[in-house]
Amino acid sequence: MKSPTHPDQLRDGDLIAAADIGSNSFHLVVARYTHGDLRVIDRLRESVQLAAGLRKDGSLTPERREIAFKCLSQFGQRLASLDPSHVRAVATNAIRQLSHPQAFLLPAETALGHPIEVVSGREEARLIYQGVVHGLPSSNKKRLVVDIGGGSTEFIIGRGHEALERESLQVGCIASTLRFFEDGKITQRRWNQAKSEIAVELQQFGANFRGRGWSEAVGSSGTMKAIGAIVQANGWSEQGITAASLVRLREALLAAGNSNQLNLPGLSSDRVSVIAGGVAILDAVFSTFGLQQMNVCETAMREGLLYEMLGRAQHIDSRNASISALAERNGVDEAQATRVADTAMRLFSGASKGWNLDAQALEMLGWCAHTHEIGLAIAHSQHQAHGAYIMAQSDLAGFSRQEQQQLAAILRSHRRKPDAGGLSSLPPRMQPTTQRLTSLLRLAVLLHRARSEEAIPEFRVHAEENVLTLELPARWLESHPLTRVDLEQERDYQKQIGIKLVVSKSAPQASAA
Missing domain, CATH: 3.30.420.40 (ATPase, nucleotide binding domain)
Known part of the structure; x- marks a missing residue:
């Protein structure tokens, strides 16, 4: 791969x-x-x-x-x-x-x-909105976007390119069809049950969304396009999906009585088996949000x-804003985070070639350096574990689940005894890079334990396979006994993540004659 x-x-x-x-x-x-x-x-x-x-x-x-x-x-x-x-x-x-x-x-x-x-439901919603907004005429008005997928449905209120509210529900056209119409039978009782139970789930955020308000409702992805195609092919709506056309479609499904008996103009063969669940969801959405009209957009998450x-290629990355907001929310000491980040970048510069670390890894190390102390917002004791939990569980726009797990694994092991099990639980393709970034962050944090403005002297780094060599000036090490002891102990900690740390002393340069 x-x-x-x-x-x-x-x-x-x-x-x-x-x-x-x-x-x-x-x-x-x-x-x-x-x-x-x-x-x-x-x-x-x-x-x-x-x-x-x-x-x-x-x-x-x-x-x-x-x-x-x-x-x-x-x-x-x-x-x-x-x-x-x-x-x-x-x-x-x-x-x-x-x-x-x-x-x-x-x-x-x-x-x-x-x-x-793998992305979370809310991240999926954000990506859907980005796709939809690029497929619609530019507008500063608020839009409600609804995307009915196979297993979940995403709801977004946005203005311009910004998603203001994002929610994801565990209801989708396949899941709802299997839940309410598994044997293909479509009856009024089943329909009422489906609409009622879906509406209950919508109430979790319905009032908040209605309070926000919107000027236009937009549907995206396959189910919405399928429903739009059906109501227009049957002459029930001239544009998009209307409340009246949805009633006509529901009546047609009930009249057929079984998905095997459906023969509606505009309904493709691959949608027959799952259309009932999708229409039931949209019926509940129209009722809950009081919709009369929904336009259908051709673009979506892809x-x-x-x-x-x-x-990202143009250096506009939502992940940077997410990390900055996370650090600010948790009261991170910005000066200390910057010191650690700067030293981590210097370590990375020396190790990147030997360890085959790319620009993506550099970004990952920077994000970790700027958030490595978020756990202090909970307690100093075991703050690395608190920070890892915050990182893993936070709603961070732009990040996949695996990326958040990777960040959390590095934070969990950035000080004291590393969590080797947490590192090994990551997808195999992520483990070598995560192991090496953890090694570099640990050293950067260790070198700034005093939290002072004193500059770290020039050092040399060499990396090859699972060996990392750090060369520091002998005179500086002699004048920093605590750091010297920490580095000696760090060798044992680094072994636990599969890294052999070698600390050597560079002799003072001879003065010119």
Whole structure:
């Protein structure tokens, strides 16, 4: 599998691609960067219905696994010629629900040829909004965006390019169809039960959303486009989805009585088995939010991923803002964080070539350095553990679940006895880099234990395989006995994360005659 690098820049004509590994469908979109914008040149889609293979114990049926891997192999062939740094693959609710996601992700990544990120529901919502807003005319008015997926439904209120509110519910077209219409029968009693139970879940944030208000409601992704196609093909709505057209569609489903009997103009064959659950969700959404009209957008999360990649290449990265906000919320000592970060960067500079650390790893180390003391907001004792918990559980825009786990693992082991088990629990592709970044951050924190403005002297670093050599001036070490003792103890700690630390003394330079 190819190792990703940071897309420092995009040149005119470069191709970038986004894979959306959804609970119902898998999508791949390829775009060309030209004249500062993106032009889509290829799309692939497969109805995998991954959520239909989820068992109650959190495992996935062999049939769905094979369908998924076959699809990802096809995507991988299309991506084979692209720069790995220009590809991003994201998985959503169905993978979030797996009891052992790595059992699926490892062969899935092999089939695709690229890492697969798992994003939280709220991060999925943010990416959906980014995709939608780029597919609509520019407006400063607030919009309500609803995206009904196979396993979850995302709700966003945004203005311009900013998502103001984000929520994700565990209701999707496949999940709701299996829950309320599993045998295909569609009755008034079942419909009422579905609408009622979904509406109860919507009440968790319904009042807050209604208080925010919006000028336009927009639906995105496959279920919304399918419903829009049906109501327009049947002449029930001239544009988008109206409350009246939704009533007509519901009546048509009830009249059919069974999904096997559905024969509606505009309804594609791959949507027949899951349309009832999707329409029931939208029926509850219209009632809860008092909607009369919803326009349908052609763009969704996959386009959001493309524009997120474009932003990162142009050094507009939402992750930087998330880290700054996290540090500020938890009262981090900015001066100390900056000192540690500066020294960590110097250590990285010396070790990066020997350890094959890329620009992405440099960013990761910087984020850790600026947040390594967030746990002090809870208590000094074991603050590394508190900080790791805060990092893992916070809602951080721009980060995948694996990235937050990686950051948390480094914070958990940045001082005292490292948590080797936490490092080994990460996906295998992340472990070597995480191990090495942890080593560098530990040394940076150790060298600034005094929290003083005193500059760290010039030092040399050499890294090769799992050996890190740090050379410090002999005179400086002699005048800093506490640091000398800390470094001696640090050798034992570094062994626990698989690093052999060698500390040597550099002799004073001879003065000129």
